[in-house]
Amino acid sequence: MLALLLATAGCSEKLTAPGDCPGSCPGDHLVVRDTLIMAERDSTYTGFVTAAEGTRLLVSNGFNGVHSLGVARFAPFQDSIQYLDTLRAAIRDSVILTVTLQSRDPAVTGLTLEFFRLPAELPLDSTTTYAAASAYLTPDRLLGTVAIPDNLTSGALRVAFAGADLAKVAFAPADSNVLRLAYRLASPAPTGVAIASGAAGAVGPGFLTWVHAVLPDTTVVQSVPRINLFSATLSDVAEALPSPDLLTAGGIPAARSILRFSVPLHISDSSQIVRATLVLVPASPVLAIPGDSATLDVEGVFSDLGPKSPRIQTTPTLITRRLVTGGETDTMLVDVTGVARLWNAAAGIPAALIVALTPEASTFGRAEFGSSRTAGAQPAIRLTYALPYPFEVQ
Amino acid sequence: MRRFLLLLLVAIPAVVQAQSSEFGVNGLGLSSRQMSPRALASGGSFALFDPGSAVNPAAVREYGRFNASFMLLQNYRSSTGPASSASGRDTRFPLMAVGGPIPHTSLALGASFATYTDRDFSLAATDTIALNGAPVPVFDTLVSNGGLSDIGLVAAYHKSGWVFGSGLHIITGSARLSLKRNFGDTLYQPVNQKAEISYAGAGFSAGMMKTLGRRAAFAAFVRLDGHANVDRDSSSVAEVDLPVSFGGALRWRPAPRLDLATAVSSTRWGSADTDLRGLGGTGGRNTVDMSFGGEWLRDVRTADHLPLRFGVHYRTLPFPVTAGAQPHELGLSLGTGLVVAREVSTRVPTGLVNLTLEHARRSADGGYSESAWMFAAGVTVRP
Numbered sequence: 001m002l003a004l005l006l007a008t009a010g011c012s013e014k015l016t017a018p019g020d021c022p023g024s025c026p027g028d029h030l031v032v033r034d035t036l037i038m039a040e041r042d043s044t045y046t047g048f049v050t051a052a053e054g055t056r057l058l059v060s061n062g063f064n065g066v067h068s069l070g071v072a073r074f075a076p077f078q079d080s081i082q083y084l085d086t087l088r089a090a091i092r093d094s095v096i097l098t099v100t101l102q103s104r105d106p107a108v109t110g111l112t113l114e115f116f117r118l119p120a121e122l123p124l125d126s127t128t129t130y131a132a133a134s135a136y137l138t139p140d141r142l143l144g145t146v147a148i149p150d151n152l153t154s155g156a157l158r159v160a161f162a163g164a165d166l167a168k169v170a171f172a173p174a175d176s177n178v179l180r181l182a183y184r185l186a187s188p189a190p191t192g193v194a195i196a197s198g199a200a201g202a203v204g205p206g207f208l209t210w211v212h213a214v215l216p217d218t219t220v221v222q223s224v225p226r227i228n229l230f231s232a233t234l235s236d237v238a239e240a241l242p243s244p245d246l247l248t249a250g251g252i253p254a255a256r257s258i259l260r261f262s263v264p265l266h267i268s269d270s271s272q273i274v275r276a277t278l279v280l281v282p283a284s285p286v287l288a289i290p291g292d293s294a295t296l297d298v299e300g301v302f303s304d305l306g307p308k309s310p311r312i313q314t315t316p317t318l319i320t321r322r323l324v325t326g327g328e329t330d331t332m333l334v335d336v337t338g339v340a341r342l343w344n345a346a347a348g349i350p351a352a353l354i355v356a357l358t359p360e361a362s363t364f365g366r367a368e369f370g371s372s373r374t375a376g377a378q379p380a381i382r383l384t385y386a387l388p389y390p391f392e393v394q
Numbered sequence: 395m396r397r398f399l400l401l402l403l404v405a406i407p408a409v410v411q412a413q414s415s416e417f418g419v420n421g422l423g424l425s426s427r428q429m430s431p432r433a434l435a436s437g438g439s440f441a442l443f444d445p446g447s448a449v450n451p452a453a454v455r456e457y458g459r460f461n462a463s464f465m466l467l468q469n470y471r472s473s474t475g476p477a478s479s480a481s482g483r484d485t486r487f488p489l490m491a492v493g494g495p496i497p498h499t500s501l502a503l504g505a506s507f508a509t510y511t512d513r514d515f516s517l518a519a520t521d522t523i524a525l526n527g528a529p530v531p532v533f534d535t536l537v538s539n540g541g542l543s544d545i546g547l548v549a550a551y552h553k554s555g556w557v558f559g560s561g562l563h564i565i566t567g568s569a570r571l572s573l574k575r576n577f578g579d580t581l582y583q584p585v586n587q588k589a590e591i592s593y594a595g596a597g598f599s600a601g602m603m604k605t606l607g608r609r610a611a612f613a614a615f616v617r618l619d620g621h622a623n624v625d626r627d628s629s630s631v632a633e634v635d636l637p638v639s640f641g642g643a644l645r646w647r648p649a650p651r652l653d654l655a656t657a658v659s660s661t662r663w664g665s666a667d668t669d670l671r672g673l674g675g676t677g678g679r680n681t682v683d684m685s686f687g688g689e690w691l692r693d694v695r696t697a698d699h700l701p702l703r704f705g706v707h708y709r710t711l712p713f714p715v716t717a718g719a720q721p722h723e724l725g726l727s728l729g730t731g732l733v734v735a736r737e738v739s740t741r742v743p744t745g746l747v748n749l750t751l752e753h754a755r756r757s758a759d760g761g762y763s764e765s766a767w768m769f770a771a772g773v774t775v776r777p
Contacts (some may be wrong), residue, residue, distance in 0.1 A: 026517045026536030026573060029674065030585065034526055088671055103476075275582045338585055384525055384582065391571040391589040392631045392673050 023075040031387040032274065035267075039259040039379040042372050044242040045307035046255040052126050054252065054361030056102055059113070059185045059233075060192030068235040070099075070195060073124045073206040074226040077177040081213050083220045090211035090224070094162040095169045097143065098206035101154050101185060103194040103292040111148040111187045113195075115159050116141045117168070118180035129235040133182055143168050143385065145186070148193070149290060153291065155362040157195075158206075162169060163287025171306035179207050179226065192289050192364055198228035205231055213280040215354055233361075245373050246283050250357030250366035251298060257369070258301075259379055263350040267385050268344050268351070275384040276340030278320075278353060281377035288326030294363040295321040296332065297356045300339035304350040311354055312339065322368060324357065324365040332369075340383065353381075415515070415764055416473045417721045417756050421713025422593075422622070422634065423511035423569075424539050425661070426488055427683070431465055431772035435729025435750040436687030437705020439655035442613035442643035443603065445504065446491050446523045446774065448546050449614040449659075452559030452601035454504035455550035459742075460494030463774040469766055476761035482512060489772075491579075493548070500552040505549050508703070510542035513569040531578030539567030541591050542622070557603040565622060565636065568592035595636055597620035613661075614642040620755075624673075634669040637662045637712075639681070654688040663712035676714045683709035687727070696733065703729040714758065721758035727751065729770075746774040 057070030078089040097115055104111065116137050118124060124133075144159035161169050171177050183205075185193055196203040207226040212219050243246035261277075268275065278298055288294060299322040301309035307314035312318050318338045341348040352365060357367050370377025418424025430446035442450040445457045467488055472481045486509065494502025516537045522529050545582050548561035548688030566588050575585035597619035602650040605611045641659020648654065659682070666678035687705025691697050702729065711721040728751050735745030757763040 009582055026519055026534040029576060030534070030573065032523065032525065032585070033577075272585055272587060273583075273665045274577070336748070337579060337581070342584065382526065385584040386575070389573045389574070389589070390674055391587075392626050394593055 028056045032384065032385050033387065034382065035357075036279075036380050036382050037261045037263060039372050039381070042247055042257060042259040042379065044246070044248045044255050044257045046242055046246075046248070046251070048253040048256055049254045049360035050126065051234070051361055052230060053199060054233065054254075055197055055359045056070065056194040056362035056374075057183065057197045057205075057231055057233050058192060058194055058252075058362070058364055059183050059188055060190070062190030062366065064287060066235055066237045067130070068192070068233050069130060069133055069137075070123055070197070070205075070230040070231065070233055071128065072181045072182075072183070072198065073229050074207040075180045075229050077171065077179065077209060077212070077226055078224060079177065080209060081220065081222050081224070083213055083215070088213040088215070089229065089265065090213055090222075092161060093221070095166060095210075095280045096158055096206070097159050097181065098156055098158040098208070098209045100203040101152060101193060102155050102194040103131045103289070104148065104153055104198055105191045105236070105290045105292075105368065106153060107290055108187055108189050108191040109150040111185065111191070111193065112145045113157055113182045113193070114186055115143040115145070116182040116184060117143050118182050119182070120172075120174045120176065120178065122180065124180050126232070127233070130235060130236045131327055133234050134236070135369055137182060137184055143181075144364050147344045148370065163274060179388055181205065181207075184196045194310070194362065194364075198231040202226045209306075217333060238269055243368070244373060246373045247280075247355065247367075247369040249355045250360070250363055252361045254356065254360035255366065256307075256354050256356045258304075258306070259353045260304065260380050261357065263343055263383070266387075267383060270388050271385040273337065273340045273343070273383055273384075273385045276335070276337045276338050277382045278334040279380045279382060280334065280355070281338040281374075281379070282329050282332065283368040283370050283377060284372065286324050286326055286328040288324070289364050290326055292326065292364065294324050294357050296324050296334065296367065298336055298339075298356050299354050299356075300332050300336075300342060300349060301352050301354060302349065304352050309352065309354060312349070314340075317363055318342075321358075326365065330357070342383070396644055402565045403622065415471065415756065415766070416475065416517070416710050416762060417713070417715060417758065417764065418512050418542075419515050419538075420462065420515060420715060421663075421666070421670050421678055422534045423513035423713070425511050425663075425681070425712055426509040427709075428489065428508040428544065429511075430463060430489060430491070431729060431750040432703070432731065432750040432772035434752055435688060435703035435705060435727050435748070436655060437557055437682065437685040437707040437725065437727050439643065439657045439685040439687040439705055439707075440689070442601070442615060442641065442647070442657055442686075443611065443645055444657070445493060446489075446584075447510040447770065448489065448544065449505040450490060450551045450559065450601035450603070450613055451504075451546075451548035451561035451599050452557045452613065452615070453497070453557060454493045454548050455502040455552050455557045456602070457502055458503070459776055460589075460775050462492045463490065463772055465770060465772045468769045469577040470669070470768075471764055471766035473764045474762070480518075484512070486512070490511075502550045502552075503548075504548045506544070506546040506548070508544045510544040510565055511565070513538050513541040519648075523573045525582070530582065533576045533578070535574045536571065538571045540567060542567040543638050544597075546599070548599070559601045560598040563597035563599060563617070565595040565597060565619060566593065568750050570661075589626055592625045592628075593622045594625075596620055597636065598619070607645045611645040612642065614640070614644070616640040619737045632669060633667040634719065637665055650694050651691040652688060653691075654686075657687045658682070661712065676717045677713065678712050679710065679720045681710045681712050698731050698746050699733040700730055703727075703731075715762050716760050717756075717757035719762075721756055723756045725752055725754035727753075727767045742776075744776045746776075748771075748772040750772070
């Protein structure tokens with residue numbers, strides 16, 4: 001034990017001496033440089049996420065000159081319930097329709113969300129248009145309205161039906177027990193709200209029915225939820241295709257842009273990148289309702305296959321997210337050091353970045369940036385890198 | 395006895411030298427004196443007569459029987475630079491030697507494994523640099539582990555009071571270096587670079603010893619090292635000329651219990667100046683090493699047991715910290731030895747331990763200085 005103690009004490013080392021600059025300065029020979037590399041062969045691709053695949057329904061009444069509806073189709077209602085291995089006729093007691101508000105402009109008050117019932121002859125799928133749906137938004141199809149409290153920025157909104165009101169949500173044979181809804185916003189000023197779509201999961205549009213079955217000696221009460229099979233945003237103005245001279249991210253359907261850089265070999269092969277900043281110059285103010293925000297996601301790609309380039313999403317630290325708010329016009333600086341450090345010959349990762357606006361197909365606006373073809377607003381990446389240290393000098 | 399030796403071996407690192415130093419950062423590192431604890435205790439003045447040191451190949455003839463020796467060094471130092479200071483410690487095993495006479499001949503053979511230059515160091519510094527047009531504080535650390543080693547094979551021949559020796563030296567070794575820079579602005583990722591610098595070379599040495607009457611002796615050596623090929627991660631990056639060394643020593647015994655010696659040697663590291671400057675370093679300078687010391691025996695019949703050794707040395711160091719300012723070192727040393735095992739029948743010592751305490755003061759123009767306490771321990775076995 002004594003020997004072990006002595007050996008342990010004897011093997012401890014403390015080599016560090018003060019380095020003074022210049023002279024015995026460790027950094028005397030370390031060269032760290034900055035360089036700005038302009039993007040090249042950059043382009044925008046669209047159609048990645050459609051209106052029916054977004055996680056939010058965008059309901060507006062003239063915001064940015066656009067009217068839009070949210071529509072939802074639910075799984076067929078089962079008019080019987082199973083009790084003691086026997087299906088029994090279900091008698092509806094009440095129905096609750098719900099949506100979850102996720103974003104709104106807090107400056108615009110007096111908002112009301114209207115629930116309309118759409119007929120069976122409207123297919124309500126990805127081919128449904130705003131014009132087709134809005135034709136049915138007549139007073140006789142209005143199921144109910146929900147006043148959105150002025151201080152509510154997010155939370156559940158619901159309409160309940162019971163008694164005589166149940167007739168509003170009764171099914172005709174042509175309906176095949178399928179409930180089809182449209183959500184429209186009414187407000188004293190043009191604005192918009194975002195509500196969770198079916199793609200968002202449990203917070204999406206809800207259709208819940210409470211039923212009971214009468215048995216000789218008892219009454220069985222059950223809730224019958226119906227999952228949302230389809231939901232989408234329908235707008236009266238079709239989304240314009242992204243400008244070929246700009247880089248676009250976001251919109252419906254969602255667009256993404258890819259930027260490529262020619263990183264000099266002396267950087268990619270032998271230097272160590274210590275900081276990389278993507279510089280994007282907005283070509284126009286970022287469009288979004290006040291109070292709403294989106295994030296600009298910048299990711300590397302495993303291989304450059306154009307629009308089908310697989311994005312590096314395996315490691316959270318390699319995904320850079322920058323919050324984007326409406327009206328932004330300043331140059332955006334996005335730190336992409338984690339990805340840029342992969343741009344070396346050994347890793348085989350191409351020097352390319354994909355820019356997207358998330359949640360995709362779920363924001364009112366889109367971001368447009370100057371491209372390599374835009375004079376004075378070209379995107380670039382600023383690299384700070386350390387040259388190989390000449391250890392043999394020491 | 396075996397238990398005592400084992401305990402001693404593990405205990406020594408806690409109390410004994412090394413050569414890591416701020417003066418070993420540039421060039422090929424801090425040059426080693428390649429001396430045994432016994433020679434160090436006398437300031438190095440007896441090194442040319444000491445078979446346990448790897449200086450004079452002729453000295454191997456001094457072995458009376460087969461010897462194997464092993465040395466441990468522990469260094470405690472306080473380093474000061476122009477703007478800061480720090481203390482450090484480290485442990486090294488800078489010298490092993492074996493050898494002995496060839497029975498019934500005038501020949502003796504030996505082999506040694508010695509540190510040629512020590513490249514163990516760690517430097518830390520802070521600075522501020524401009525990045526993206528803004529000042530950014532940086533914190534740098536440069537660490538090196540390794541050095542050059544000298545594997546020597548020597549032979550000596552004794553004839554009519556003259557001893558001649560020669561040796562072949564293989565110089566090899568590597569240093570694993572790593573540099574780390576952290577930025578005060580955490581948006582900058584740390585710089586972390588590593589490399590292994592390896593060295594390979596060869597040399598030749600020759601030496602002689604001559605007794606001058608009954609009380610004096612003279613020794614001299616010359617050593618020619620060629621050049622070292624320097625590779626970085628297996629890629630050749632440079633060739634550095636290695637020095638020619640030569641020196642002489644005089645030993646005088648004024649009384650049976652007192653032995654005095656003085657030595658002077660020079661190593662022509664200036665030959666490496668152009669090569670080292672070509673790599674971007676501070677170059678190399680010729681060095682001189684002067685020493686004086688003595689050994690006072692408690693009992694001439696048991697010379698190895700508890701003698702008192704003392705010495706002083708002065709030397710210049712080959713690799714400047716800053717260009718033009720050659721460092722130098724002044725050292726005072728004290729030591730003794732113990733016989734820890736004897737042959738039962740003849741009472742001849744078969745196990746020795748030599749201990750040395752040395753204080754060295756190194757300094758160079760520009761505000762660089764270092765105060766080091768070095769403990770050396772050598773274990774010698776004569777089976």
